Amino acid sequence: MPVLSVRDLRIGYRSGGRLVEAVRGVDFDLYPNEALALVGESGSGKSTLGLGLLRLLPRTGQITGGEVRYRAPGGDQVEATDYDVLSLEGTRLRRFRWSEAAMVFQGAMNAFNPVLRIGEQFADTMRAHAPEGRLGREDIRERAGDCLRSVRLEPGQVLGSYPHELSGGMRQRALIALAMVLEPRVLILDEPTTALDLLTQRAIVDMLQELRAERGFAMIFISHDLALASELADRVATMYAGRIIESGTADDLFREPRHPYTAGLIGAVPTVHGGALEPVSIPGAPPDLARLPAGCSFASRCSYAVDECRTTDPGLLMVTDRPAGETSHEAACLRWEAVRMPAMALQDEEAGK
Ligand SMILES: Nc1ncnc2c1ncn2[C@@H]1O[C@H](COP(=O)(O)OP(=O)(O)OP(=O)(O)O)[C@@H](O)[C@H]1O
Ligand SMILES: [Mg+2]
Structure with a gap:
């Protein structure tokens, strides 16, 4: 309970x-x-x-x-x-x-x-x-x-x-x-x-x-x-513009973030990648809460955004469903399947994937 x-x-x-x-x-x-x-x-x-x-x-x-x-x-x-x-x-x-x-x-x-x-x-x-x-x-x-x-x-x-x-x-x-x-x-x-x-x-x-x-x-x-x-x-939740936009275990969010904003936050931390990567900051600024756009509030800063993102806020979607009592991984992103962390993209390139 x-x-x-x-x-x-x-x-x-x-x-x-x-x-x-x-x-x-x-x-x-x-x-x-x-x-x-x-x-x-x-x-x-x-x-x-x-x-x-x-x-x-x-x-x-x-x-x-x-x-x-x-x-x-x-x-x-x-x-x-x-x-x-x-x-x-x-x-x-x-x-x-x-x-x-x-x-x-x-x-x-x-x-x-x-x-x-x-x-x-x-x-x-x-x-x-x-x-x-x-x-x-x-x-x-x-x-x-x-x-x-x-x-x-x-x-x-x-x-x-x-x-x-x-x-x-x-x-x-x-x-x-x-x-x-x-x-x-x-x-x-x-x-x-x-x-x-x-x-x-x-x-x-x-x-x-x-x-x-x-x-x-x-x-x-x-x-x-x-x-x-x-x-x-045990569990990490990312907040953006007043909402939880991703939630999962620390490993989920660190190794396999599925919201571009979480991926950006990791990119913005230089030390954890052992110096191989330049720190990448998230372009743009958070939206004005008094004038929120329709759709996803991160869309204007997001390199993954498609037209639908500007009209639809999907709420948290299940990324990895786990048995009761374990922490599931959820992300409020229509394109979560496409999201890659900067470090992962680099590793994939090195491995010739
Ligand atoms: N006392 C207040 N009166 C009016 N607006 C406020 C007040 N406190 C916070 N806000 C607004 O509410 C929003 C959320 O602020 P909050 O302090 O909760 O953010 P935060 O995530 O804790 O930020 P930080 O990392 O800087 O501590 C911001 O837009 C802020 O300007
Ligand atoms: Mg604060």
Whole structure:
């Protein structure tokens, strides 16, 4: 059973008296302990989707349709949970955030309040969101300490520090610890490594993998870096202009992308091909969401596009259907059978195919 089921989710922003949709009908299931990566260029709607799932959109943002179901199995003492996140209000919504699903926000390295010690910020969060009501001081210290140790920080040092006394990498680890402190079953990480140097990025990605194995949460990892995302994700979904346009295993998307946009994203990453290829960037720019063209929104940038692409948006089509419980490969491209990744085309040429 998925822990999160998202159906036809639509999110808009009000601007100049209009509502412009930034998320335009997204569907996916997230299973317990699964890592889903959302990748795509700037402005494709990744953060909007993440914020919408937690109902944390800014004032101008609005969920305009769809469903987000959250499910947790029952236990000895607890009843099974199954509700639509979009209908939660007040206390129930506050508890859903952080104790069921938590998020590390994009650019969050400065999310700590600069004038409060880290320990106080852990205490505030836990008091505001703990499902069992008020927690004692000892309990708070113990849980905070436990989470900090699991991100390899020394609680004795960190809890008494002010945010500016920690390095960027330490602050990011502390934020991940803070997101985990109420043991959420879903953790959303929005570009958690973008501002960090490569070694620190790697350390954080490795650490997230270990934490997921240990603690069993499901993870949504948002990144514009497909290579990084595919290292830690069971499933990767590419977003373009507010939609998921391809979804499959990391291998599917990396080795055999079937949407020209995903293929372009891979082409735009020079390192993974061992230097043999020039990095190719995707020509053109994403469409204006307020004036979307008919048909496929990528068609004007696409070298595979045919006339039908300019009138028809096919939605996700099955590329590789796999047995229930396994990740299928789907792409929203009429011409998916023709799509070749730049590196594959080159290999084929070399092999004389
Ligand atoms: N607060 C806002 N008010 C109005 N429009 C917004 C707001 N936040 C985002 N948008 C618009 O919504 C669209 C999606 O933005 P979003 O931040 O979700 O993209 P993203 O994929 O997270 O990009 P990035 O990789 O740069 O973080 C963009 O067109 C953006 O301009
Ligand atoms: Mg973003």
